[in-house]
Amino acid sequence: MARLTMARRSSRDRLWWWAVFVGCALPLAALGGWAATGDLGVNPIETIVRHLGDWALRLLVLTLALTPLRHLTGSTRPVRYRRMIGLWAFAYAVLHVTAYTVLDIGLHGPTLVDDLTQRPYIMVGMAALLLLIPLAATSTTGMIKRLGGRRWRRLHRLVYAAGLLGAGHYLLMVKADITQPMIYIALLGLLYGVRAGRWLAGRPV
Template sequence: MKVILFIVALLPFLRLFSFAFLDKLGANPVEFITRNTGDWTLYLLCITLAMTPLRKLTQWHWLIRLRRMLGLFAFFYALLHFTTFLWFDHGFDVAEMWKDVLKRPFITVGFIAFVLLLPLAVTSTNSMIKRLGGKRWQWLHRLIYLIAPLGVLHYFWMKAGKHDFSQPVLFGLIVAALLIVRLFWRWQSSRMPLTGRQ
């Protein structure tokens, strides 16, 4: 399953690469790459968040073993998204990029989400889990509950100039639903000891 997932998750990148090679990126190649990598970052973040609820609902416990790879691919596409911004928009001029980050709120939010993804990617190995300890590692990786809404907000603000809110709203509803399900289960589990004593 991991091999299949790896191949499937890599397909959008291979498609993008082939489009670039065949000169099929359209009239605005930078916008095409930026949009495509941003979309796939959000797709994979949503799928990563969906793994635990899906496992609980289906009892397919093997799903949880795919979550780390999905998270790493979400980071991979976020890295491509950020690199496109840094390279094509600013020619790797970090000072100019930083001015843009501070000036434009939607870029600020997207940059914060990307920075928060970095420690999750760095600590994704088994050795880092052992070094941090399971509990601290879990607390750190709960940053995804903040990263996903920030990613949606970044997308929403970016689309605000074009008055096209359909996709950002859809992403927002999906992320909200996945987070509400988690909150409900946590509230339910916190009440169980109390119910048992009655």
């Protein structure tokens, strides 16, 4: 009976893993479908760059929401997929910057250095990506063991700054309606506030 229960649990865990993986991959597949059918709108380059950036930020915010969700529900399942979702967020961020560098800058002339100096939102976005690099590089179980749990946790607190920089990048980039970036900023403020409250109360964050 115990062996059967463990088999069912393992099967359920695999299904959840694949569901999360496919969910994270779907926006990229959708973008590929739009490109294949020529359905990228009047400005295909902007559509590609913005779509990738939007999903990088969405998944980054989602990773930050998983621990508060665990505290709220009492279930450890949400945090089991935090590493995968975080790596997907990093992948979308890298693709976002790559698409911008290759498609936008590559086709329209100015260099990345020019953009960094003339457009503050580019510098803020690049700072967010740079903070995500060490987090992605140390996401394996082996790296956690090498760094030690305490040092690894300290290093991965950079994700809080990366989240704010990502939302700030979005806010600075928008020229008119700032509703969407402000929603992300409000969500991050709520998530950070929950963590701060638990920390002040001496509870795990």
